Amino acid sequence: MTIGIDAFIFISALLFAIGFGGVLLRKNTLVIYMCLELMLVASTLAFVAFSSFNGTMDGNVFVFFILTVAAAEVAVGLAIIVALFRRRQTVQVDQLNALKN
Amino acid sequence: MPDLFFYLFSIFTILCAFGVVLNRNTVNAAICLLLSLFGVAALFTLLDAYLLAVLLVLVYAGAVVALFLFIVMLLDTQGGHNRPFKPVAIFASTAGFALLLSGALMLVTRGEWPAHAASVAAAPTGSVLKSYAELLFTTYLLPVQIMGFLLLIAMLGVIVLCKKFEGLEDVK
Numbered sequence: 283m284t285i286g287i288d289a290f291i292f293i294s295a296l297l298f299a300i301g302f303g304g305v306l307l308r309k310n311t312l313v314i315y316m317c318l319e320l321m322l323v324a325s326t327l328a329f330v331a332f333s334s335f336n337g338t339m340d341g342n343v344f345v346f347f348i349l350t351v352a353a354a355e356v357a358v359g360l361a362i363i364v365a366l367f368r369r370r371q372t373v374q375v376d377q378l379n380a381l382k383n
Numbered sequence: 384m385p386d387l388f389f390y391l392f393s394i395f396t397i398l399c400a401f402g403v404v405l406n407r408n409t410v411n412a413a414i415c416l417l418l419s420l421f422g423v424a425a426l427f428t429l430l431d432a433y434l435l436a437v438l439l440v441l442v443y444a445g446a447v448v449a450l451f452l453f454i455v456m457l458l459d460t461q462g463g464h465n466r467p468f469k470p471v472a473i474f475a476s477t478a479g480f481a482l483l484l485s486g487a488l489m490l491v492t493r494g495e496w497p498a499h500a501a502s503v504a505a506a507p508t509g510s511v512l513k514s515y516a517e518l519l520f521t522t523y524l525l526p527v528q529i530m531g532f533l534l535l536i537a538m539l540g541v542i543v544l545c546k547k548f549e550g551l552e553d554v555k
Binding site for chain 2: 284285286287288289290291292293295296297298299300301302303304305306307308309310312313315316317319320323326327330331333334339340342343345346347349350351352353354355356357358360361362363364365367373376
């Protein structure tokens with residue numbers, strides 16, 4: 283394969299940038315969460331690329347931990363969103379302004 | 384041939400990621416996220432991390448996106464909430480995206496990267512399952528146990544969050 287590590291890092295950074303833009307753009311909490319997941323996956327792609335091109339296993343093992351943390355984070359976050367929806371009947375971030383003023 | 388696959392899967396991944404961000408329908412955004420994750424798993428396969436590709440599809444596509452779809456279905460936020468984006472949000476997201484993208488471009492074009500052939504030849508590949516197990520049970524034994532506790536804490540937290548507290552006064 284003639285593709286270098288820079289191409290993988292660029293794809294990873296582009297994915298991260300898309301997720302970042304999505305977090306700032308969207309108002310639906312669920313979609314913001316999906317964009318956060320996208321950013322996490324982008325970081326795992328960078329880990330795997332560095333690990334593969336350096337010939338070490340540490341990055342690959344770290345992806346395990348990232349996957350575990352992401353799974354736990356999604357479970358807790360979605361539980362918070364459901365609890366929030368139960369109380370406020372909305373998941374739009376611009377309507378969740380109880381702390382404003 | 385792997386080069387062709389790299390371009391194919393990376394373009395697919397990026398397009399699906401844009402679909403997540405720009406899709407107005409939450410269910411369609413979740414499906415785009417699923418497809419994007421499949422693209423990333425294919426890129427993992429190109430990097431010889433077969434186990435991680437399978438795990439990504441199992442954990443993310445199997446558990447996380449299914450959970451997202453379930454919550455979207457449960458909350459039913461589709462009706463009447465598709466207002467246009469605020470100009471300030473569009474400006475902020477475009478600026479953030481452009482800044483990160485320019486940073487990545489600078490990194491790729493001006494950074495000094497090792498010679499491709501040498502670095503690829505040095506790789507023992509992440510395809511050997513034994514090396515994962517060896518690292519997980521020697522160097523990273525403590526993080527593995529911490530992860531176990533983290534999952535336990537997350538499980539307890541979710542149970543507490545979803546419990547109905549009858550006696551609690553309404554703070555709204």
